[in-house]
Amino acid sequence: MSSEPMSIEELEKMAVVIRCDIIDMICTAAAGHPGGSLSAADVVTALYFRVMRIDPKNPDWPDRDRFILSKGHACPVWYAALAERGYFDKAHLKTLRQLGSILQGHPDMRKTPGIDMTAGSLGHGLSAGLGMALSGKLQQKDYHVFVVIGDGESQEGSIWEAAMAAPRFKLDNLIAILDYNHLQNDYSVDDIMPIEPVVDKWQAFGWNVIDIDGHNMAQVVRALEDAKSHRGAPTIVVANTVKGKGVSYMENVCEWHGKAPCQEEADQALEELRR
Amino acid sequence: MTTHHYRYLRPEILSLLASDEIFTKAEQQPTRYSYAEAILELGEKNPKIVVLDADVSKSIKTNEFADKFPDRSFNFGIAEQNMMAAAAGMATTGLIPYATTYAVFASMRALDMVRNSIHYPKLNVKIAASHGGITPGPDGVTHQGQEDLSIIRAIANSTIIAPADPATTKLAVWAAAEYDGPVYLSFTRDPVPVIFDLNYPFEIGKAVTVRDGNDATIIANRDLVVQALIAAEHLARRGRDVRVIDCHTLKPLDVEAVLTAAGETGAIVTAENNVFYGGLGSAVAEVLVENRPIPMKRIGVRDTFAESGPYLDLLEKYGLSANHIEAAVEEVIGRK
Numbered sequence: 001m002s003s004e005p006m007s008i009e010e011l012e013k014m015a016v017v018i019r020c021d022i023i024d025m026i027c028t029a030a031a032g033h034p035g036g037s038l039s040a041a042d043v044v045t046a047l048y049f050r051v052m053r054i055d056p057k058n059p060d061w062p063d064r065d066r067f068i069l070s071k072g073h074a075c076p077v078w079y080a081a082l083a084e085r086g087y088f089d090k091a092h093l094k095t096l097r098q099l100g101s102i103l104q105g106h107p108d109m110r111k112t113p114g115i116d117m118t119a120g121s122l123g124h125g126l127s128a129g130l131g132m133a134l135s136g137k138l139q140q141k142d143y144h145v146f147v148v149i150g151d152g153e154s155q156e157g158s159i160w161e162a163a164m165a166a167p168r169f170k171l172d173n174l175i176a177i178l179d180y181n182h183l184q185n186d187y188s189v190d191d192i193m194p195i196e197p198v199v200d201k202w203q204a205f206g207w208n209v210i211d212i213d214g215h216n217m218a219q220v221v222r223a224l225e226d227a228k229s230h231r232g233a234p235t236i237v238v239a240n241t242v243k244g245k246g247v248s249y250m251e252n253v254c255e256w257h258g259k260a261p262c263q264e265e266a267d268q269a270l271e272e273l274r275r
Numbered sequence: 276m277t278t279h280h281y282r283y284l285r286p287e288i289l290s291l292l293a294s295d296e297i298f299t300k301a302e303q304q305p306t307r308y309s310y311a312e313a314i315l316e317l318g319e320k321n322p323k324i325v326v327l328d329a330d331v332s333k334s335i336k337t338n339e340f341a342d343k344f345p346d347r348s349f350n351f352g353i354a355e356q357n358m359m360a361a362a363a364g365m366a367t368t369g370l371i372p373y374a375t376t377y378a379v380f381a382s383m384r385a386l387d388m389v390r391n392s393i394h395y396p397k398l399n400v401k402i403a404a405s406h407g408g409i410t411p412g413p414d415g416v417t418h419q420g421q422e423d424l425s426i427i428r429a430i431a432n433s434t435i436i437a438p439a440d441p442a443t444t445k446l447a448v449w450a451a452a453e454y455d456g457p458v459y460l461s462f463t464r465d466p467v468p469v470i471f472d473l474n475y476p477f478e479i480g481k482a483v484t485v486r487d488g489n490d491a492t493i494i495a496n497r498d499l500v501v502q503a504l505i506a507a508e509h510l511a512r513r514g515r516d517v518r519v520i521d522c523h524t525l526k527p528l529d530v531e532a533v534l535t536a537a538g539e540t541g542a543i544v545t546a547e548n549n550v551f552y553g554g555l556g557s558a559v560a561e562v563l564v565e566n567r568p569i570p571m572k573r574i575g576v577r578d579t580f581a582e583s584g585p586y587l588d589l590l591e592k593y594g595l596s597a598n599h600i601e602a603a604v605e606e607v608i609g610r611k
Contacts, residue, residue, distance in 0.1 A: 062368070109367070109396050117367065118396040121387050124360045128392055131364025131372075138325070138346060139368065158388070161357035169349070 005050040008217050014084065015045040015217065019246045019273050021080035021093055027266035029096040031105070035256040037077040039181035039241040040069075040148055042215050043224075047146055048081040051224040056086040059113045065143050066132050068117040070125020071150035071179065072106040073258070078115070079103050087114035123156030125149060126176060130162050133174035133234075144228055148177045152184030154195045160205075166234040167206030175227040176207075176236040179214065181243035183254045202236045214239025246273050280487050280511070283475040284504075288468065292508045297501065298587060303466035306497075307405035309441035310462050311336035313448035314373055314403075318344050321452060323369060327362050329355045329376045335405050335462075337375050355380045359388035359402075366398040371452055377406040378420020378461065382427055393457050394432045401451045402427075402459045407437065408548030409576065409593060410498055411464040412586035418464075421576045425553030427459045428526050434479065435525040437461040437547075439500035440470040443523060446477035454479055465586035467498045482529035486519035491604050492536035494520045495546035496555050499574070502590065503546050505597035510604055517604055528558045537563055542570045542607035546600050548590070551575025570610035572603040 006014060019041050026032035044067075048054070052065040069078045076096065083090045088102065095101035102111045106120030117128045129147035136143050149159060166174050178198065182189050189195060202209045208230050212219040220239065227235035243257070244250025247269040250261075261269060281289060291297045318324050318340055328350045332338040341348035351358040355376050362372040374381070381389065381404040393400045409419045427433050436458060438447040444462060451458040458479075476483060485500070486507050495503035500521045507517040518540055520532060537543060543563065545556040556573030563571055574595060581593050590596040 066367075117364065118392065121391040123356070124363075124388055124392045127357045127360030127388070128364035128367075130357070131361035131366075132368055133364075134349060134361065135365045135368035135370050138370070158354075158356040158360070161351075161354035162361075165351060165354065165357055165361075 008221060011045055011049055011217050011221070014049050015042050016273055017084060018045055018077060018080040020270055021083065022076045023247070023261060023266050023269045023273070025076050025079065025093045025096045026260045027263060028094050029098070030260050031097055032076055032260055033073040033258045034076070034261065035183065035243040035250060036071060036074040036150065036179065036181060038245045038247060038250065039214070039243045040074050040077050040179045041245065042217055042220050043148060043177050043179065043239050044077045044081045046217060046220045046224055048085050050221055051228070052146065053143065056114065059087060063141055063143055066116045066129065066145040068125040068129045068145070068147045069107060069119055070147050071122065071153050072119030075107045078107060079112070082112070082114040088112070122150070122153040123158035126159055126162040129174055130166050130169070130171060133166070133171040134169055136173050137171070144173050144175060146175050146177065148179055151178060151180045151182060151189045151195055154178065154198070155193045163202065163205045163207070170232060171234045172231050174234040175224070176234065178236060178238045179241055180238055181241045183243040183252070183257060185257050187254060199238055206233055208233050208235040209238060210235060211238045212240065214241035215245055248272055282485050283471045283483070284485065285469065285472045288470050292504060297468050297505065301468035303468050304441045305464055305466050306438060306441055306444040306462040307335045307464060309444035310403055310405070310448055310460065311339055313445035315340050315343060317449060317452055318347065321371070323371045324452065325349065325365060325370050325372050327351060327358050327372050327374045329353060329358050329380065331376055335375055355385040356388050359385040360392045362400045363388070363392040363396070363398045366400045371399055371401065373401045373403045375403040377418060378404040378423040379406070379418060382420065382423030386426065389427070390430050394430045397432045397456050399455050400457050402457065403462070404459060405462045406464040407461040407497060409581045409589050410548065410586060412589050413583050414464070415583040416580045419581055421550050421581070424461060424525055424547070424549045428553060428558070433457060433459060433526055435459045435461070436479065436523055437497035437525055438523045439497060439521050440467055442469055442471045443475055443477055446475065447523060450477055450479050461497055463498050468501055470501055470504070477523070480524045480527045480529060482520050482522040482524070482532040484518060484532070485521050486517070488516040488518035489540050490516045491542040491544065491608050492518040492520060492540045493544045493546055493600060493604065494522050494533065494536065494555065494559055496522050496525060497548060499546040499548050499595060502595065502597045503600055506600035506604065509597065509601050515604065515608065522555060525555055525558060528562065530562050533559055533562045534567055537567045537569050541611050544572050544574060544600060544603040544607055546574040546595070548595055549575055551577060570607040572607050574600050574603055
């Protein structure tokens with residue numbers, strides 16, 4: 001069964017380890033998406049090392065909490081968390097995106113232990129999570145389903161189909177987390193197709209909305225715990241984040257959405273992160 | 276008529292075939308309703324069956340499942356993308372969702388979800404697609420799913436079943452539940468005759484010879500199986516002895532049945548109410564051209580959209596009726 005949940009301080013340290021894993025694996029792969037992996041690192045760390053009811057030795061445990069990274073391109077953060085949590089050997093991280101690897105460029109539930117849902121094409125994960133949450137209600141299981149969505153991803157119409165449906169089905173076992181890092185592939189979200197007023201939107205759709213600093217571990221943990229105990233409606237945690245968080249030259253720079261650091265850049269990033 | 280040529284046909288159909296009165300006198304039903312009946316019976320037996328709708332449950336009659344099993348019925352409203360990805364999520368937990376809508380929406384509106392969230396992870400979702408081909412005659416082009424079989428066939432991990440009549444539709448719906456993986460089921464909006472009896476040996480991937488014959492073979496699916504039978508009966512009156520195969524499973528194709536027919540009859544006509552790119556005709560042609568090239572012709576919707584109109588008139592106008600199949604058979608026999 002799961003080990004003792006970490007303290008806030010331990011979680012903060014683990015988030016650094018996971019950020020270093022992200023840089024390492026994307027540098028080794030020479031391809032991947034560092035910016036959105038780093039912005040989601042604190043949320044994913046809090047989920048895997050404190051909030052979720054999971055058993056890494058039994059990844060298909062029917063009563064486990066589920067996690068979906070709907071913004072699947074940020075999977076290095078998911079792979080790092082799974083490896084650090086013991087779902088598979090950390091040596092696999094070096095194989096990201098390589099031929100024969102269990103770690104695909106976007107998450108594949110049939111290849112990677114602990115991946116609860118295949119993802120990559122945007123706007124699917126919240127619906128898939130909704131389906132898992134409906135199953136939980138139908139089968140009277142008390143698990144929760146956590147889904148991280150992106151802000152750029154929120155431009156997909158299907159996100160709002162799911163947003164409309166989850167309160168209709170009273171899915172208080174469904175918890176979305178918006179990784180609100182303000183940048184997407186081309187330019188900023190605000191410049192391309194703004195999603196504001198995002199808190200009002202989700203409230204208007206009938207969701208319980210918790211607006212937090214997505215890099216403040218205490219806030220992250222409290223929001224996720226509160227979301228788990230909220231009854232009668234789904235919760236979305238609007239996690240205000242910084243794309244590329246923790247690496248100075250990546251922070252708030254759109255180009256690091258989908259570019260790998262070279263070895264020299266990676267060394268600098270690791271040095272900054274471990275400082 | 277020599278009845279020993281036919282297999283699994285109901286006695287009523289045998290006599291109506293002879294008198295050319297199938298569409299005026301035979302018992303008929305849209306196969307979408309047969310699906311609704313089958314899923315209702317399946318729901319009684321298997322608590323893992325859930326039905327997902329997208330605001331066409333009264334059209335398909337899955338509202339009857341909703342009435343009987345309200346806890347296991349979910350109407351997503353007019354939101355097929357959400358429905359398909361939610362079906363995928365439900366399947367990860369061991370439920371068997373039948374995601375129900377019209378073919379155009381199942382295969383095109385929600386195609387990205389159908390490909391990436393259902394077929395890529397090979398999740399146990401059944402896609403129940405009504406209004407296949409130009410069977411929604413009066414509704415017109417926007418509701419005529421003439422491409423869906425070709426589109427879904429191009430996706431890895433897909434299994435596609437297009438049953439010919441109400442009886443085999445029920446068998447297909449039940450068989451799909453026993454198979455672990457995605458299954459795309461295709462139904463008609465418009466009524467088709469109840470052709471087959473209870474002895475019909477339905478097995479996914481096994482085409483069924485429903486009329487013996489050695490001069491040529493018609494390989495048909497869904498609503499064109501009955502047209503193929505009518506064509507074969509007419510041809511018999513002119514001394515042509517034509518085999519008819521109900522190829523209910525488009526994928527995986529029964530390659531052995533195709534090659535046996537090619538070897539024994541030497542000429543093949545395919546017949547499908549679907550665009551003639553990428554569907555049954557293409558699948559059979561692929562097998563023949565690589566293994567045993569013989570005279571062949573495809574009956575299907577040509578590179579065009581149809582229009583509103585009565586179903587049988589549309590079949591005639593767009594080249595899918597028994598008359599067209601007969602002419603194609605004569606042509607391939609002539610090329611032998």
